[in-house]
Amino acid sequence: MKVxxxxxxxxxxxxxxxxxxxxxxxxxxxxxxxxxxxxxxGMIFIVMGMGKMIVSLLTLFLPKGERELVNILYQKxxxxxxxxxxxxxxxxxxxxxxxxLKEYTANITAIVTVADSGGSSGRLREExxxxxxxxxxxxxxxxxxxxxxxxxxxxxxxxxxxxLQGHNFGNxxxxxxxxxxxxxxxxxxxxxxxxxxxxGNVVPSTVSNVHLVAEYMDGTRTQGEARIPNPNSRVKxxxxxxxxxxxxxxxxxxxxxxxxxxxxxxxxxxSVIPNLIVKGMSxxxxxxxxxxxxxxxxxxxxxxxxxxxxSDHVRALIEHANKDVIDACLxxxxxxxxxxxxxxxxxxxxxxxxxxxxxxxxxxxxxxTDLLGVTDYVRHDSTKLNHALIKxxxxxxxxxx
Numbered sequence: 001m002k003v004x005x006x007x008x009x010x011x012x013x014x015x016x017x018x019x020x021x022x023x024x025x026x027x028x029x030x031x032x033x034x035x036x037x038x039x040x041x042g043m044i045f046i047v048m049g050m051g052k053m054i055v056s057l058l059t060l061f062l063p064k065g066e067r068e069l070v071n072i073l074y075q076k077x078x079x080x081x082x083x084x085x086x087x088x089x090x091x092x093x094x095x096x097x098x099x100x101l102k103e104y105t106a107n108i109t110a111i112v113t114v115a116d117s118g119g120s121s122g123r124l125r126e127e128x129x130x131x132x133x134x135x136x137x138x139x140x141x142x143x144x145x146x147x148x149x150x151x152x153x154x155x156x157x158x159x160x161x162x163x164l165q166g167h168n169f170g171n172x173x174x175x176x177x178x179x180x181x182x183x184x185x186x187x188x189x190x191x192x193x194x195x196x197x198x199x200g201n202v203v204p205s206t207v208s209n210v211h212l213v214a215e216y217m218d219g220t221r222t223q224g225e226a227r228i229p230n231p232n233s234r235v236k237x238x239x240x241x242x243x244x245x246x247x248x249x250x251x252x253x254x255x256x257x258x259x260x261x262x263x264x265x266x267x268x269x270x271s272v273i274p275n276l277i278v279k280g281m282s283x284x285x286x287x288x289x290x291x292x293x294x295x296x297x298x299x300x301x302x303x304x305x306x307x308x309x310x311s312d313h314v315r316a317l318i319e320h321a322n323k324d325v326i327d328a329c330l331x332x333x334x335x336x337x338x339x340x341x342x343x344x345x346x347x348x349x350x351x352x353x354x355x356x357x358x359x360x361x362x363x364x365x366x367x368x369t370d371l372l373g374v375t376d377y378v379r380h381d382s383t384k385l386n387h388a389l390i391k392x393x394x395x396x397x398x399x400x401x
Contacts, residue, residue: 006053013045079106079199083259083393086111086290088205088275093266093380095138097295098200100386102143108200109254110139113274115212115240118226120157120167124175131185131209135271136202137170140189143198150196186248203254205275208245212274214238225270229303231348237320238269240277247281255281258290260393263325265295265380268305268313276321286324291396293389298332298371299378302348311358318362328365328396330388331356336378344378351378367392 016038023035082105087098090113098110116132117125125132141151154170164172177188185207193202212225216233223241255261264272276282285292294317296310305313310331318325333354335341341351356366369388373381 006049008049010046010049010053013042013047013049016042016045018042079104082107083397084254084257085109085260085262085393086254086258087262088272088285089113089264089266090116090135090271090274091266092138093264093271093295093297094135095142096380096382097262097265097385098139099142100382101389102199104386104390106199108143109250109258110143110200110202111205111251111254111275112136112139112202113271114204114206115210115225115270115274117211117224120171122224122226123167124171125209128175128178129209130175130178130183131204131207133171133174134168136189136204137168137174139202140192140196140198141170143200143202144196145199146196154196186250201250201254203248203250205251205281206245206247206278208240208242210240210242210245210278212238212270213241214269225274228270229301231303231306234306235269235304238273238277240274243279245278247278247284251281252284255284255288255290258288259397261285261288261290261292262389263292263294263317265297265385267301268297268308268316270304273317273320276317276325282321282325286322291393292325292327293392294326294329295380295385295389296329296331297352298336298380299344299349300352305352306348307350309353309355309358311355311362313352314359314362314364323363326364328367328392329359330371330385330392331359331366331368332371332380333368334370334372336372336374340374340378 020035020038020042023038024032084107085101085105086109087094087101088111094110094112098108101108112135114131114136116122116134119134121132121134124130137154141154144151154173156169158164158167174188174192177192178185181187181191185204189202189204211223212228213221213223214228215221215236216230217236218233220233222228222230266272294314296313300306300308310329314326314329331354336351344350354368356368359366367388371380371384371388373379373384
């Protein structure tokens with residue numbers, strides 16, 4: 001509640017104003033000026049104390065729903081002043097990141113890959129000739145301000161005993177919305193955003209029905225995002241089946257207006273890079289005045305980034321895009337517990353080496369810190385990652401001033 005605290009601050013302000021009034025009556029100009037400063041200081045204390053006290057009293061006497069409304073209004077006013085952040089990627093890494101960032105700013109735009117070809121998304125792509133809805137759905141749920149049950153509904157997956165086996169309700173909802181909007185996927189996403197009352201924006205990187213193709217070091221090729229991991233040969237490059245596919249207008253506008261652009265975390269070749277190889281996307285990012293951060297993965301991915309260090313991730317990124325899509329890199333420098341490492345070792349996945357000096361030699365700023373979270377999986381701890389990002393962003397903003 002803290003009502004007493006705010007009341008005392010208000011009373012202190014009154015006392016300070018009184019002292020200031022006495023000082024302004026002094027015949028010496030210097031003392032009068034000091035008195036005016038005291039009055040201004042006292043007024044600040046009074047306004048702050050009374051404002052906070054009113055909010056505290058409202059939360060006490062209003063019904064629960066209206067108390068929540070007060071909190072929502074306060075949060076909205078505060079969060080709308082936050083920096084404009086564009087996050088680019090796909091998969092679970094992107095949705096986990098924006099879930100935390102929405103408590104820092106309401107000005108978030110998630111630019112999401114639509115090249116997924118596996119699971120429910122892949123089946124819907126084939127049947128309805130739409131872009132992959134799965135990663136879009138995850139981001140919509142992550143930014144949702146709707147009741148928790150609505151988010152759970154959008155993530156609900158039908159059981160094996162159903163004709164809808166393996167399908168996700170959110171994917172089906174987006175597919176139905178595309179049909180209702182006469183095939184306009186962008187509009188379908190915007191209408192779904194309203195249903196979930198999301199905080200920020202989710203936009204596809206392109207609305208062209210593209211598929212991802214990987215070319216390997218041995219000269220072979222594979223089409224389809226789900227088929228790309230290949231333990232027998234290293235990925236040389238990835239490209240889209242429609243190399244003329246253009247970014248959406250909303251994606252380009254968000255990049256142009258951004259204060260910060262974050263790439264990753266997520267699968268390097270199947271979540272992050274697919275956005276950058278959409279024609280014109282990398283150039284737009286490079287030209288943007290935003291502060292550009294790449295968040296490197298904490299573990300390698302078997303068949304995709306075997307034996308990759310952090311600098312290898314960065315090198316692959318700029319080879320597919322250009323060197324100006326990154327200003328700084330955020331990497332984990334803490335080892336996972338031995339038990340977790342052994343479990344991942346059996347799956348062909350290992351900790352990403354934090355070779356910060358090599359990245360600095362490439363001309364990029366590096367922040368190497370503890371970002372590790374270990375549960376059933378070894379991945380970024382969302383709290384640590386968000387704190388590190390916010391600290392890096394705020395430090396950059398102070399330096400620029």
